[in-house]
Amino acid sequence: MSPEDPRHGTPRGFHAHRRDGEKPCEDCREAVNAYERRRRKSRTLYQTTWEIPALGSMRRLRALHWMGWRGCDIGARIGVDQTRISQIAVGKQTHVLRRTAADIDRVYRELCMRPGPSQLTRKRAIAAGWVGCLAWDDIDHDEAPVGVAPDGDDRLSRLLDLDDQRATLDEVAEALGISKKAVWKWCRRNDELDLYDRIARRTRVGTNQYAEPGAGNVRAGHVTRSVA
Secondary structure (H helix, E strand, O other): OOOOOOOOOOHHHHHHHHHOOOOOOHHHHHHHHHHHHHHHHHHHHHHHHHEEEOHHHHHHHHHHHHOOOOHHHHHHHHOOOHHHHHHHHOOOOOEEEHHHHHHHHHHHHHHOOOOOOOHHHHHHHHHOOOOOHHHOOOOOOOOOOOOOOOHHHHHHHHHHHHHHOOOOHHHHHHHHOOOHHHHHHHHHHOOOHHHHHHHHHOOOOOOOOOOOOOOOOOOOOOOOOOOO
16 A cells, blocks of 8 residues: 555555555554554443443342332333343343433332232242342442341241241241242251241141151151141
8 A cells, every 4th residue: 555545544544454465554553553542442431421330220120129020010110121120130230321220220219118019029039139128228339238137047037937927838938939848958957847847737738748758757757747
């Protein structure tokens, strides 16, 4: 390429050199390097101006799921699809547009104290360890949720409360968002089989179907029978 070529000293000239199998001249190399610097600066400026960390949005969406609001419920109010809501909620996006964050905050303020329509969504959120809005002093900053016991202590306290309320095994499993067999496994692992026996006796089943094969009941070899 001659210096008289209008592409000389431009990014187009750099690529024309490469396309023709020539070594790019110094002027064309400098032009393409300057272009790349401007592009990177523009991208950084865009992110700084238009994007913010997704931490607060993620926590707000998790709190809404904890209340039983599905991704489709939230997305419909914001005007985005359920997939985008899910990506933010599970932490796959590290940044979100300021406009998206503002929309999520708006819907969060509207719904965070209202039970949602999906118990399944709530159970999944609880099982994932997500928490509601009252667990945060400042939902947008890096802090641990307050008033949330470790999983084992929290489950034991909930089991004891349900036992005090004379809940059946079916009701306990539904409240914890796990299967009846998982209730028995947790009690066995945490040496709380007496608690399990009390709950199981209130359940209308003939025998303890979750005992180990050949063990009769989970305690002392006897069989727990339903109490009418």
